[in-house]
Amino acid sequence: MLVVDSVEKLYRKDGFFSTRKQHILENITFSCGYGECLGIIGESGSGKSTLGRLIAGIEKPDRGSILLEGKNVADRTVRSGNISVVFQDYTSSINPFFTVEQAIMEPLSLRNKGITENHSKLDHLLRQVGLPSSYRMKYPHELSGGEVQRVCIARAISTEPQCIVLDEAISSLDVSVQTQVLELLQDLKDIYRMSYIFITHDMQAAAYLCDRVMIFRNGKIEEIVPIEQLQHVQSAYARTLLQRQITF
Numbered sequence: 001m002l003v004v005d006s007v008e009k010l011y012r013k014d015g016f017f018s019t020r021k022q023h024i025l026e027n028i029t030f031s032c033g034y035g036e037c038l039g040i041i042g043e044s045g046s047g048k049s050t051l052g053r054l055i056a057g058i059e060k061p062d063r064g065s066i067l068l069e070g071k072n073v074a075d076r077t078v079r080s081g082n083i084s085v086v087f088q089d090y091t092s093s094i095n096p097f098f099t100v101e102q103a104i105m106e107p108l109s110l111r112n113k114g115i116t117e118n119h120s121k122l123d124h125l126l127r128q129v130g131l132p133s134s135y136r137m138k139y140p141h142e143l144s145g146g147e148v149q150r151v152c153i154a155r156a157i158s159t160e161p162q163c164i165v166l167d168e169a170i171s172s173l174d175v176s177v178q179t180q181v182l183e184l185l186q187d188l189k190d191i192y193r194m195s196y197i198f199i200t201h202d203m204q205a206a207a208y209l210c211d212r213v214m215i216f217r218n219g220k221i222e223e224i225v226p227i228e229q230l231q232h233v234q235s236a237y238a239r240t241l242l243q244r245q246i247t248f
């Protein structure tokens, strides 16, 4: 289980040499259970991706803690192989000089210190994300956007992590491909019982995949609501935000 407790994040306000700091995240506390998908919805600049980076350990909080199975993700050994990230910009997420095989197997070989996994593992991962095994020698530029994002997902699940942060992971894809990738994510969540942190602007996608949704406002949690209660959010801000994005 992922437990985020009283997390705060500040950034310098006017560039690197400035001493003035701005609160980006304030008092963020929530948890995400096994096999649960927690959506994060909020306006642009509200701090969703910053929170995603903190969970993934790419940056550290200024205050508070983020624990996975009771251990702090600030420790690289805790997050290595246990937390993965899939970003929106799949084109820059994988090395253009890596084949599909190298890209997918990289996290595993890093974790196993260079010991190469057998081919059946790669075949299994390719099958799970719906790509033929003949794709193993292809390079990213030879694939469609949806296929590259499938490679990114195969890479993310290769170490069988407990948690995946999906930061606008389907936003750059065509609508029909979005649906396929959402179905894939749903299937994988059920197979691996992973926790998903699903950062999105897309309420329809959140409604499909998420068990609960966190409404974010100016770096604070406005409300956390089970997906079946989405029509009955308490705060006026959450209601307005949702009405702008979805028609029930």
Ligand SMILES: Nc1ncnc2c1ncn2[C@@H]1O[C@H](COP(=O)(O)OP(=O)(O)OP(=O)(O)O)[C@@H](O)[C@H]1O
Pocket: 011, 012, 024, 042, 043, 044, 045, 046, 047, 048, 049, 050, 051
């Ligand atoms: N490294 C950084 N240094 C300084 N300010 C930053 C940094 N990263 C993000 N910010 C600021 O933090 C705020 C939150 O940004 P963040 O990207 O987390 O928002 P977001 O909700 O994910 O937005 P979007 O939906 O547009 O992606 C913004 O005002 C942004 O300019």
